[in-house]
Amino acid sequence: METVLVVDDEQGILEALADLLREEGYRVLTASHGREALERMAELRPDLVLTDWMMPVLDGPALIERIRAEPAYKDVSLMGMSAVDVSALRHRYPGMPFLQKPFDIHALMRQVRKALDGKQG
Template sequence: METVLVVDDEQGILEALADLLREEGYRVVTASHGREALERMTELRPDLVLTDWMMPVLDGPALIGRIRAEPAFQGVALLGMSAVDVSALRRQYPDMPFLQKPFDIGTLLKQVRKALDSRQR
């Protein structure tokens, strides 16, 4: 079973995403900010980190930087999400996929699957 770490400071979004992904058969771990996400990642290595971009404590860019800098986290798939226009984020991080909030369930599930599949190559 693949593990997805969902990181978002908005509790309603966090719970909705976690429930949806569990219904699709993923094991889901949650965190409300980047520092908590890093703590979770040391406890168990997720297959995918689905992270919001703007959060308190440790935001999405800082979290991604820390994940990429840590050799133990190599091979973890990354998927960002933001309510701001993600076209600028895609230019800034061309090797990372982004979801534009709000997104529909089908788009989310397709992007999660695509990110997980790309990790296994």
């Protein structure tokens, strides 16, 4: 079973995404900020991290940099989501998919599947 870690400081979005992904057959871990996400990853390495961009404590960019700096996580797929215009983020993080909030559920599920199918290892 593939594991997805969802990171978002908005509880309603976090719960909705977790429920949706569970219904689709994924094991889901949740975290409300980047530091908590790193703690979850230490417990169980996910196949995909789906992270919000603007969060307290440790934001999306800092979380992504920490994950990329850790060799044990080199094969973890990363996906960002944000309410701000994601086109600039796509330029700064080439190859990393981003979802513009609010997003269509079907688009989300396509992106999740694509990210997981493109995993290394």
